[in-house]
Amino acid sequence: MEKILHEDKTFENVDYTGKAVADREFEACTFLHCNFTKSNLSNNDFIDCVFTDCNFSLTGLSNTGMKNVQFKNCKLLGIDFSVCSNFLFSVNFENCILDYSSFYQKKMKKASFKDCSLKEVDFTETDLSMAIFNNCDLLSAGFMQTILEKADFRTAINYSLDPDLNKIKKAKFALQGVGGLLSKYNIDIE
DSSP, X not given: OXXXXXXXXXEESOBOTTOBOOSEEXXXXXXXXXXXXXXXXXXXXXXXXXXXXXXXXXXXXXXXXXXXXXXXXXXXXXXXXXXXXXXXXXXXXXXXXXXXXXXTTOBOTTOEEESOBOTTOBOTTOXXXXXXXXXXXXXXXXXXXXXXXXXXXXXXXSOOOOTTTSBOTTOBOOGGGTHHHHGGGOOOOO
């Protein structure tokens, strides 16, 4: 079935709660104050789209394309981004709540997370080379076999990652956050 194309459209205050929206392509679209809670957005493509003040809690994204997608002031609780299409996957987040979400095995080079809550997010086997975590809370976020080369954690808080189990060459950390690299040793740093 051919996808329905939406170009340069603005969707405002649309409530998709619990609904399935499939086989659509959204290019250069803006979504304002939309609610996608528990909806199924599988098999859609979002290209150069911006989501502002939207709620994506528990939204299904199986085989969904996200190419240069921006999320601003959005709530994205428990989202499994690992099931999104890998082709040209590119997302950035500003002032978003992404708690309990998963980016398992995603390639996210140069991804930007600014002023975000990333509590208990799964970054296992994710490529976050050159990613920026600007003023982000990474409490209990999972980093295992994650590529963090040249990633910037200087203003991030509450992260804990094992340098022996992740690639961190040339990553940037602030002195006050170094304890997050040593937590496996169960030592007190004052």
